[in-house]
Amino acid sequence: MDVPGAFAPGEYAARLSRAQAEMARAGIGALLLSTEAEVRYFTGFLTRFWESPSRPWYLVVPAQGAPVAVIPEIGAPLMARTGLTDIRTWPAPDPADDGTALLAEALREVAGRGQIGVPMGPETHLRMPLADFERLKARSGLRFGDDAGIMAALRAIKSEAEIARIREVCAVAGRAFARVPEIAAAGVPLDQVFRDFQRLLLEEGADWVPYLAGGAGPDGYGDVISPAGARRLAAGDVMMLDTGAVRGGYFCDFDRNFAVGPVPDAVRRAHACLMDACEAGLSLAQPGARACDLFEAMAAVTGARAGRLGHGLGMQLTEGLSLSEGDPTVLEPGMVITLEPWIALSAGSGMVHEENIVIREGAAEVLSPWAGSDMPEV
Amino acid sequence: MDVPGAFAPGEYAARLSRAQAEMARAGIGALLLSTEAEVRYFTGFLTRFWESPSRPWYLVVPAQGAPVAVIPEIGAPLMARTGLTDIRTWPAPDPADDGTALLAEALREVAGRGQIGVPMGPETHLRMPLADFERLKARSGLRFGDDAGIMAALRAIKSEAEIARIREVCAVAGRAFARVPEIAAAGVPLDQVFRDFQRLLLEEGADWVPYLAGGAGPDGYGDVISPAGARRLAAGDVMMLDTGAVRGGYFCDFDRNFAVGPVPDAVRRAHACLMDACEAGLSLAQPGARACDLFEAMAAVTGARAGRLGHGLGMQLTEGLSLSEGDPTVLEPGMVITLEPWIALSAGSGMVHEENIVIREGAAEVLSPWAGSDMPEV
Numbered sequence: 001m002d003v004p005g006a007f008a009p010g011e012y013a014a015r016l017s018r019a020q021a022e023m024a025r026a027g028i029g030a031l032l033l034s035t036e037a038e039v040r041y042f043t044g045f046l047t048r049f050w051e052s053p054s055r056p057w058y059l060v061v062p063a064q065g066a067p068v069a070v071i072p073e074i075g076a077p078l079m080a081r082t083g084l085t086d087i088r089t090w091p092a093p094d095p096a097d098d099g100t101a102l103l104a105e106a107l108r109e110v111a112g113r114g115q116i117g118v119p120m121g122p123e124t125h126l127r128m129p130l131a132d133f134e135r136l137k138a139r140s141g142l143r144f145g146d147d148a149g150i151m152a153a154l155r156a157i158k159s160e161a162e163i164a165r166i167r168e169v170c171a172v173a174g175r176a177f178a179r180v181p182e183i184a185a186a187g188v189p190l191d192q193v194f195r196d197f198q199r200l201l202l203e204e205g206a207d208w209v210p211y212l213a214g215g216a217g218p219d220g221y222g223d224v225i226s227p228a229g230a231r232r233l234a235a236g237d238v239m240m241l242d243t244g245a246v247r248g249g250y251f252c253d254f255d256r257n258f259a260v261g262p263v264p265d266a267v268r269r270a271h272a273c274l275m276d277a278c279e280a281g282l283s284l285a286q287p288g289a290r291a292c293d294l295f296e297a298m299a300a301v302t303g304a305r306a307g308r309l310g311h312g313l314g315m316q317l318t319e320g321l322s323l324s325e326g327d328p329t330v331l332e333p334g335m336v337i338t339l340e341p342w343i344a345l346s347a348g349s350g351m352v353h354e355e356n357i358v359i360r361e362g363a364a365e366v367l368s369p370w371a372g373s374d375m376p377e378v
Numbered sequence: 379m380d381v382p383g384a385f386a387p388g389e390y391a392a393r394l395s396r397a398q399a400e401m402a403r404a405g406i407g408a409l410l411l412s413t414e415a416e417v418r419y420f421t422g423f424l425t426r427f428w429e430s431p432s433r434p435w436y437l438v439v440p441a442q443g444a445p446v447a448v449i450p451e452i453g454a455p456l457m458a459r460t461g462l463t464d465i466r467t468w469p470a471p472d473p474a475d476d477g478t479a480l481l482a483e484a485l486r487e488v489a490g491r492g493q494i495g496v497p498m499g500p501e502t503h504l505r506m507p508l509a510d511f512e513r514l515k516a517r518s519g520l521r522f523g524d525d526a527g528i529m530a531a532l533r534a535i536k537s538e539a540e541i542a543r544i545r546e547v548c549a550v551a552g553r554a555f556a557r558v559p560e561i562a563a564a565g566v567p568l569d570q571v572f573r574d575f576q577r578l579l580l581e582e583g584a585d586w587v588p589y590l591a592g593g594a595g596p597d598g599y600g601d602v603i604s605p606a607g608a609r610r611l612a613a614g615d616v617m618m619l620d621t622g623a624v625r626g627g628y629f630c631d632f633d634r635n636f637a638v639g640p641v642p643d644a645v646r647r648a649h650a651c652l653m654d655a656c657e658a659g660l661s662l663a664q665p666g667a668r669a670c671d672l673f674e675a676m677a678a679v680t681g682a683r684a685g686r687l688g689h690g691l692g693m694q695l696t697e698g699l700s701l702s703e704g705d706p707t708v709l710e711p712g713m714v715i716t717l718e719p720w721i722a723l724s725a726g727s728g729m730v731h732e733e734n735i736v737i738r739e740g741a742a743e744v745l746s747p748w749a750g751s752d753m754p755e756v
């Protein structure tokens with residue numbers, strides 16, 4: 001278990017044991033997992049190589065015993081370092097058969113007559129060619145159904161080791177945000193600020209920066225997913241940077257707003273209102289409250305009911321529950337979530353603020369360095 | 379069409395027209411696309427928001443007429459900036475129905491009685507929950523089959539505008555590699571080098587750095603996909619950094635090896651041999667040669683036949699053909715590929731070198747700054 005970023009072996013043993021208890025309850029013979037987060041959840045297999053979509057990777061979690069990795073041979077040395085011993089490889093990519101025969105054999109071997117559970121619900125996808133999935137079904141003779149939501153339920157509750165990771169990367173981003181006055185000022189193009197902010201995150205200890213979004217304008221920003229353009233920051237703009245940085249395989253996801261020189265009172269008031277909304281969300285964020293309750297509480301403060309005002313967070317930038325009108329998920333200790341209220345400033349434009357917290361018995365613990373009501377100025 | 383990174387509208391019109399000609403030939407009524415590269419290919423929709431796996435995004439390419447976007451409402455402003463006019467949104471994520479009713483309607487509307495083509499072949503995946511795909515099939519009443527390889531074939535041949543992008547990001551990485559002596563030396567932990575090299579890439583103009591791999595050791599490295607550990611570089615090591623940096627939505631993918639102080643002659647000879655192998659690949663890389671021919675030519679120089687010794691490159695770090703024993707793909711002008719020979723130095727350890735080229739009528743054009751036989755020293 002010497003993969004950088006891996007947890008102590010007990011972490012993976014506990015996850016496996018919880019999964020197998022749920023599988024027994026649901027009558028599932030084996031789980032078939034194919035995405036980065038799913039495979040890493042049970043193994044600690046951490047690599048940026050998933051950026052290459054050319055090769056499928058599979059993990060089979062049996063009803064009893066250790067997981068079986070069915071992976072491209074290029075991954076065998078790293079997978080062996082995770083402590084997994086049953087590692088079956090093929091020379092991928094292989095146009096003749098990209099691992100389906102090997103995978104069918106592994107599934108038949110461990111699942112007996114049980115059904116194969118595949119994550120199929122909200123926020124999932126199957127990371128393998130559909131034609132290969134059809135081939136696998138035909139050649140294995142096994143029954144494939146959904147995983148009864150087991151993976152989503154397990155991953156929603158973070159261990160203390162996971163929470164410590166998220167706390168650590170939140171601190172990294174907090175230090176980088178504190179240095180934004182070094183890189184942003186009126187006259188600097190936003191795309192330059194984006195490059196420099198990623199540099200600050202790396203300097204402060206991020207392993208990599210999978211996500212950065214933001215915007216700038218006199219009335220806030222209309223859109224928080226666009227890439228940065230070459231427009232220069234202007235006095236009176238509010239500039240927002242929202243990062244998903246990673247350290248040890250776990251994400252933070254929070255943002256900060258900055259005043260570029262003096263900004264109108266309406267903008268300062270909007271920022272203070274966003275912080276009030278976060279406080280309202282935070283004070284409700286206790287076991288037993290529902291995701292939709294936090295949505296209502298924050299929307300009541302800002303007057304903006306649209307979209308979702310937060311989400312789960314962990315090995316992915318977003319995962320699990322949504323703080324939205326339609327999500328009745330009940331909060332439990334160990335859930336790490338974002339509070340992300342939005343406020344409108346003009347037609348199609350506004351501001352967003354985001355913090356990261358973990359649900360505890362009693363009051364939630366704040367993981368990101370909670371912002372004050374006064375917007376920092378650059 | 380004011381999305382940062384978007385091409386001139388003619389680029390997208392030409393892509394659409396080529397796709398529709400192929401669709402007519404294959405009898406496909408509409409393409410259903412769901413991944414970042416597929417959606418961006420026809421629209422220029424460039425955002426890092428795909429890092430969030432919570433929401434599905436769909437593009438419907440009809441047999442005639444303009445594409446239809448069926449996307450989460452959070453993406454509507456950016457999609458509108460691409461020039462697409464038929465944009466249908468829902469408030470995702472919606473646990474009751476995450477866009478399948480809207481998507482079924484759009485598909486029925488444009489496809490008539492035609493089959494829906496979905497990329498299902500090698501290197502693809504469907505980026506939507508499987509349960510939603512089943513729901514879509516049931517509720518649309520349409521027939522879904524594969525896309526007859528249309529997307530893969532179209533994307534394999536790059537336009538001059540695309541090639542210019544890749545040339546530009548290769549130059550960015552070339553400048554960053556030239557500065558590695560600033561950040562690497564005996565005593566520096568490899569994970570610190572990784573952080574600093576990403577910083578150099580950003581300083582030299584990368585928009586972001588989705589991929590960085592590497593390794594270091596006296597006999598090379600056994601594994602080129604592991605995250606960097608805290609081991610300090612030692613005199614006599616060879617250190618390799620392999621980056622997939624992005625600018626304007628296109629990747630470079632090449633590496634460089636560095637000698638940490640004086641290294642054994644065997645290592646220097648291995649590096650020179652890798653460059654000879656790249657030369658052998660380059661001289662064969664002309665229209666009509668097959669991917670497997672380049673594999674054989676490079677493997678004959680290094681004596682290492684394992685794995686794949688190069689691949690296609692573009693909007694993804696890896697895409698399209700493999701320079702491997704089993705890939706008979708015939709090279710055509712406009713294909714951008716990597717040459718990536720491997721050489722063994724000891725049991726389970728060796729070195730890899732990688733360059734990026736584009737196939738032209740006659741000799742290929744080199745896109746990465748071709749390395750010399752002498753390994754640079756830090």
